[in-house]
Amino acid sequence: MSLDQPTEFVKHQTVTRDAFLGGRLTLSQPRHGFRAGIDSVLLGAAVPAGSESLLDLGAGVGTAALVSLATGRAARADLVERDLPTAELARANLAANDLAGRGRVIAVDVAAKAELRRSAGLQDNAYDIVIANPPFFGTGQGTLATDASRADARHMDEQSLDLWLRCTAGSARANGTAIVIYPASGLGALLAAFSARFGAMTVLPLAPREGADASRVLVRGTKGSKAPLRLLPTRVMHLGEGNAFSPQFDAIFRGEAALDW
Template identity: 65%
Template sequence: MSLDQPAQFVKHQTITRDAFLGGRLTLSQPRNGFRAGLDSVLLGAAVPAGTRNLLDMGAGVGAAGLSALAMGLAEKACLVERDDATLGLARDNIVQNGFADRADLLALDILSKGAERRAAGLGDNAHDVVIANPPFFGAGQGTRAPDAARANARHMDADSLETWVKCAATAASAGGRAIFIYPAEGLAALLTAFDRRFGDINVLPLCPRPAQSVTRILVRGIKGSRAPVRLLASRPLHGEFGNGFAPEFDAILRGAAVLDW
């Protein structure tokens, strides 16, 4: 952890250094509270190869955006995060992983008005790929975490998902892509928001094991396209037995493959 973190933050948090992608990426993050994991890596691995300007909305400590850089899928990334302490960790992670010349940070709440986003430096039509892992509990749903940062990462108002997708569409260039990862129970709301602004929408369902119900989804759309929605075959993260990941996902987590979809 860098020594220039705010004193109050350092005093009340224990920071861990965690390896991702088979050690190709090492991230500082709080031991308690919201922690980057499988969803973040899958989101980064879902970025198409050859991406020039990647925008990671609600980036946290930078796991998804930096995973895309580490995998060689994106040339540059802009990480947007509203929490000051988390931004400090993201800044350290950028520097310590050697991405200081390829990654930028913006202190910004995605739910801010358009003029405020532009004033903070988030340009319109400026990114060929936009990714997001939005807060996934609506107001009154789930158990609100006692840790404020974790609670903000998991909960948002019922109408806020629409704003996240609208922001992604505004930030994406013509023909650009938006990619979201989200719990399966939010599919209807996410598809509705995407359908208003994107075409060629692809939905990749992910289930824990073969023949089990889908628990999370990846949704990808292209700005300006009129192609229809495609629902892809669901993919199990694990085999029928044991805790190991299925070969496809094991290779992604080891940094040996990207998500083919």
């Protein structure tokens, strides 16, 4: 829900303040370009309860990590974002929601070389949970956004996706967990990148309505595990043909429930 209070928060960038979790979070994000939506909330709500250290790769304005912090799913979080104006918005969002003491923003490219990530403050083998909502159109797919930050957030080839999963694996501690939300059409590439580094993979398909194909998937894996893949039943997000969410998802978006899977 937009509070419709634009302000010049970052030079040359007009932002809005938007409410999430039934008003428990208020986040500043660009009026134009890539804007956080339900995927970010679902990703944050999918973090297991009791997680001590969380890493959000490609965090944007911080929505997923802040959802996990605000709902008590994670105790503390590091947010990685390469776009500097967006990273500044993430820092401001932590402060505005009284979460600055539990989170920090690291301005670095997820696909950068390991030594550059380390020098920026991203730790190796350190996090209980690593989450990501990677760019989802492969090269040549979809319509390239005119806004540069939005285009970066939406377009990535399979090689770059593999680099994201390499960073995910390098950042997770032994037996740590990775959770990624991704379009269902890209599941093959995502599983290929996951399976090289994680076991005990669990796939949760999400469909917009009863009888519709899954439109997105959540994939979870455990670093170092050899357990086989599990495919969970599809969960339906909307009731009938309208825009109303099912009770389960309505409770998640209001901040009254987690995405337990």
